[in-house]
Structures are given as structure tokens and as C-alpha cells.
Amino acid sequence: MGAKAKTRIGAHVPTSGGLVKRALGYAQAIEAETIQIFASNPRGWAMPESNRAADEEFRNQVAALDITTYVHAPFLINLGSPTEGTYENSLASTEYSLKRSRELGALGAVIH
Template sequence: MIGSHVAVGGGLVKVGLAEADQIGAEIIQLFAGNPRSWAPGAANPAADEAFRAACAERQLPVVVHAPHLINLGAPSDLVLSRSLAALELTLQRASDLGAIAVVVHAGSSVTPGRRATALAALPNLISPLVDRADPEVRLLIEPTAGAGESMASTIASTAEYLQAVNDERVGLCLDTCHLHAAGEDLAAPDLLDDLRNIALIHVNDSRDPRGSHRDRHESLDAGTIGLPTLAAFLAHPVLAEVPMLVETPTHERDVALLKSVKRPTPV
């Protein structure tokens, strides 16, 4: 499945599904509220049900991206409690919308030297949330670009993070821009050999060079990764059946381009 993040301001069906139809998305991702606010959006059960029914009619899977403020590695009890509450609410909203997954950033340990402590705390934070969540909604951890005290960014640190979580119900959402920014060579044929539970890929080019630790997405084949490197990465056998989404400035163009890369026309 190939699709895109879609905007839903102005209506889940009227705006979000209209874009999905226009760009030929086979899977979509959305924010269920303001991604930069702790406050949840106002509930609208009728709109949720209409969206859920319309997606079911289209056989269109939905992924919900959790707010950017969530940090499961925070040293602050206040930030951590708000993060857990916001993630639990996002999981519930995903269930209301009939979504298949929630993507949340891996987070930052904030203070130098705290990463091991923050990793050790993850099982007691994440597994209880998953226990209470709808089993049809999978929690996916997204490694970040490696800035600051990122808890997961490279392949090695991501494997450590997933090992610390120690819950097979929790999967991974990899982002090509983030991996590139973290310093990984996306064309390396064995790059993904040590990862498991990859359930989703965000396919984005990058405005910045490899190893920059800057999370700035660019349209496919218009950034510093380039289409040949993206194609090499996406050809890894472990990704053969993994859904892919673009989060770029040019959704329609990039969905079509990604389809052409993954499904080349026979000569």
C-alpha cells in the first residue's frame, strides 16, 4: 500500500478523504488533533463514524500520528504524565476512527547520560498503555533525526530501543529523512538486517545532508537523498509488504512517483 499524510482541518471526510481520493492514496495518515498542543480536539462522534464508514467503504487503512509534544523519555514527571495521557487519548481516537496504528516519536532523554535510565523505564510506560488500548490499533515507534539526546535515531539505537520496550505488540515506523539525517547510508544493502517489527515507512527526501540531524522533509528526488538511494532502500526484502506513506510538500506527485518506483511498468 502506498499513500500519504493528509490534512483534515475542515473535515475528516470533506477534506481528508477528498485529498486521499484525489492523490490515489491506498493508505492515509492524519493528526487527530493539534500536533503541537496537549489539549485534545473536541469530540464529534458523528463525524468519526462517518469517516470510519467512508474509509471502510473504500477499504482505506488509516494511521494516526500522535502529537509532537509527547516524550516518553522525559525526565520531568509533568511532561511524562502529559505524554502518557496524550498517547492514551491518541490510541483511543485512533480506535474511534477505525485506524490500524498510532505512530509516536521515540522521544529524547533530554539530559546527557540519562538514555540508559530512560530506556529501562520504557516497558512500564508502554506496555500498560498497549494493554488498555484497542488490540486492533498497533502502536508504532518512529525514530527521530538524532538531534539532542534522541533515544532512537540510528539503526543501532532503534534496535536497542525496541529491545528495551520488549513487547512484540509494539512495532516500528521508519522515516527515510530521519535515518538519513541520523547518518545512515540508505543504500547499504544490509542496513535493515538487524531490525524487526517494521510496520510502516515514511518515505521522504531530505533538505539537508546526511548526518545533519535536521528533520526537514523534501519532495522525492528533490533533496539530498535522491531517488536512486530511496529506491535502493525500499528494495530491501524486509520492506516488500510494508505500507509506505509520503510526508512531503507534494503529495500527489510523490505518491505517483513512489508507485512508479515500487511498481515499475514492464518493458
């Protein structure tokens, strides 16, 4: 049997003001061991461009702080929608959330 994984306690943290400054600052203030973030507006379809330098800084900081990260996809996603526009936006938003998870070094994405 393998070693038992450590149970981590954390929270969904705010990102307005920056991933490092705001999200990780908040995580440190509450002594979080894991965090969940939105990589885009949770109630919209907009998909902001990535910032490689900011992503790298975030990955370096979470590694230094030993904080695990998960990306929460927008709430609007509905891959079972009969409306073509909603389905197409849902597919694109799912792909974006998975891409941002990878770019940020997250352990996974929460999509529901």
C-alpha cells in the same frame, strides 16, 4: 504460509476542514490507498472531544473507499522526560491518540 499483504501507497493528509471532506477528499485526489492523520494539534497538548457521528461517517467512508488509516500522535510526546508535567502530558496524549485510533477505526497509531 499466509497470503501476502497488499503494499499500500498513501500520504499524511490534512484534516483541517474535516476528516471526511478534507482528509478523504485529499486522499481521493491523490489516489491514496492508505492515509495518516493527526487526531489533534501535532505541536500542542490539547485533546479535542470526539464526535461520534463524524467518527462513524469517517469509518464508513474509509471502508467504502478501501483506504486504511493510521493516527500520528503529537510530536511533543516524551515518555522519558525527567519533567513531571511533560511526562504526564505525554502519557495522556499517548492514551488519547490510541483512543482516537480506535474510535476512527485506524489500524494503529504512530508514536515516537
